[in-house]
Amino acid sequence: MKKRALISVSNKENIAEFAKGLISLGYEIISTGGTLRLIQEAGIEAENVDSITDFPEILDGRVKTLHPNVHGGLLAKRDNADHEKQLQENNIDPIDLVVVNLYPFKETLAKLGVSDEEIVENIDIGGPTMLRAAAKNFRDVTVVVDPADYESVLEGLKQQNVNVAKRQQLAAKVFRHTAHYDAMIARYFTEQTRETFPETYTVTYEKVQSLRYGENPHQKAAFYREAQSTTLSLASSEQLHGKELSYNNIQDANAALEMVAEYEEPAVVAVKHMNPCGIGLADTISHAFQRAYDADPVSIFGGIIACNREVDEATAEQLSALFLEIVMAPSFTEKAFDILTQKKNIRLLTVEMTKDDQVYNKLTTVKGGALVQNSDQGQVTEEQLTCPTERQPSKEEIADLLFSWKAVKHVKSNAIVLAKDKQTIGIGAGQMNRVGAAKIAIEQADSKTKGAVLASDAFFPMPDTVETAAASGITAIIQPGGSKRDQDSIDACNKHGIAMVFTNMRHFKH
CATH class of the missing domain: 3.40.140.20 (AICAR transformylase, duplication domain)
Structure with missing residues (x-):
């Protein structure tokens, strides 16, 4: 019996190439909706999922894969004789590989003027159900949720080395993915119902980068950002120049951003170890920097600078005279950028400085638990x-x-x-x-x-x-x-x- 793959994706990046690879390895393909059309238009043979469910897609697509012929094929244990017997009695064929990614809930939330109805319609039901079923049965089913894994999975299938350990790794990724997805949905409904501290508190973050080390060289660390980006956020900044940020850089830079956000006038904040060592306001950003520098010309050495206005040539000349770890601003003029990038290691970041007075939750972990409080606005x-x-x-x-x-x-x-x-x-x-x-x-x-x-x-x-x-x-x-x-x-x-x-x-x- 040929192996079968079920493919149903929202993100269609590279899916036709992946499907071709599966066909070359002898897989039959079952698919749905837009994914099926794309695959067939690429000249790849594929069956509609209703050919195995013998039931049409209904309720505007809300129900199409929620069927025993799909989930029986995913959840049956191949080494369980009773399961095998039940599959035969019910004319269900096993499904060996699942490729699913979910409706774009996060992207829908980010759309300007999006309605609540559109947001709710982008809550995927069938996709997470198939993913969870396949991941639960990882000993017998390979499940792929991330397009970045297509190439390695195909290569593994060719080499016949997609073993239980690899399938379990893919299953772990699935459960992280669905947990992340559900956490975003939970946050949306919690905000809609204005519940500040609900009976369970679930947060989710997306990895930005691994860090060389944590607060000290013997500690491991990584940087994550919230799924919904915000203004005045280091996680949403763009690094234009310099070495990658360290754990301590990120802590200090975040503190500097929170400080400079307090002021409407042109302001410059210098930070060391999450405390300000100098803050200056003036009519120009250059004059504001001079005041911040004069406040403590000793401690500013090796510090973090945050400016709430564009860095111009005059300010860049002042900054370039010092050893600084990071300079952050809404933007840099071309001449300022040319001056500052003469220093190889200085990190230059642009950050959206639109003032955001929205109260948000701050999370502090303690051993075995967490403290959550509103931000101090x-x-x-x-x-x-x-x-x-x-x-x-x-x-x-x-x-x-x-x-x-x-x-x-x-x-x-x-x-x-x-x-x-x-x-x-x-x-x-x-x-x-x-x-x-x-x-x-x-x-x-x-x-x-x-x-x-x-x-x-x-x-x-x-x-x-x-x-x-x-x-x-x-x-x-x-x-x-x-x-x-x-x-x-x-x-x-x-x-x-x-x-x-x-x-x-x-x-x-x-």
């Missing part, structure tokens, strides 16, 4: 600030307070940011106590603290941070407020003539 406007101190902040101080509040949100707790004239001048990150973070920021700022403002990611349980700030000439403070001992800090501010505003929002970052 919290924003504060001038109108939302409250001022409990005798002195009110000036207009210029308000601008710097709001600027520094956006910056401190992205600094590891305990966090303190000092700023003046829309430039960070000192940053204290990740300390075990707040006054320690303040001292680090003040030391880094050196002599620039007079007339500067201070932002804290959380409230002051004691007045010591205010006292430290006052001794350095800081004139205004922004902090969440809400401590039982707020009055102690308010009194300290009043004593030193410091204006302090409360945001009533904290920005812990662990």
Whole structure:
């Protein structure tokens, strides 16, 4: 008896060539719909699936392969005498190879103006059912879901080395594929029904690349992206030049993108180890870079730069004078690109910088589990600030307070940011106590603290941070407020003539 292959694909790339290869190896081909037409138009002999089901395609194609003559042929164990007997009694022939890929659900979701009805109609039912049946019976059935495997499978069939181990490998790929497909569908319906944290939480990602190593050379790592791409995402960026990104590069670059996205004016952010070492705003991107550089000219060495405007020639000249790992921007002028690519290893990335305020879920794994929370999209406007101190902040101080509040949100707790004239001048990150973070920021700022403002990611349980700030000439403070001992800090501010505003929002970052 000839072996039989069932082919039904949405992605028809190279399917005619694969079918020709199967015919040359003695396979009979069964197919459906558009796949059947394509194969036959290529001069390849193939039967319609209804020739084995003896039942027409119905319900606009919703039902065509959901039939015992198909699934009996897929699921029967070849070494089971009872299964063999039942196949004979029901006139069912075995199916030895299945080639199926699914309706383009992801691509349909991405279409502009797509209707819910079209999305639902692109949920494949028969395809996943055939794939799962064939993959379950991998000991007897070869199943192919990825066009990239056509060549190796054909070669293996020619060499008669598509053994159980290879079929199991192909089956594993099938179950990953259907799980990915179902996860996208589950996400769509979950979003439609506005369920934030459902009883089961299924996420899926697509591999971008394997990485040379992880956080350290002895750790393995890979980079994955969400199935639905978004703006302001490193996973959707295009690398124009330089070595491939490392695990730490990706972490730092993502942090830089989240920071630069906070600002509407031309902004440049310099990042080291996921903390900003300098942030500058200005009327031009070149001037903004100079402010970011001047904020900490030491730590920027080997850093990551994110710009929210096109990099021009003047900015490129400034950047090229430094050793930098990555420069990201919406675009680079031709002259800027020519200047920067003279450095062999610098990585240049373009990223869509369209602001996206949509709240998304952040996933953090712990051993044996995961934490899921909404992203911190919290924003504060001038109108939302409250001022409990005798002195009110000036207009210029308000601008710097709001600027520094956006910056401190992205600094590891305990966090303190000092700023003046829309430039960070000192940053204290990740300390075990707040006054320690303040001292680090003040030391880094050196002599620039007079007339500067201070932002804290959380409230002051004691007045010591205010006292430290006052001794350095800081004139205004922004902090969440809400401590039982707020009055102690308010009194300290009043004593030193410091204006302090409360945001009533904290920005812990662990």
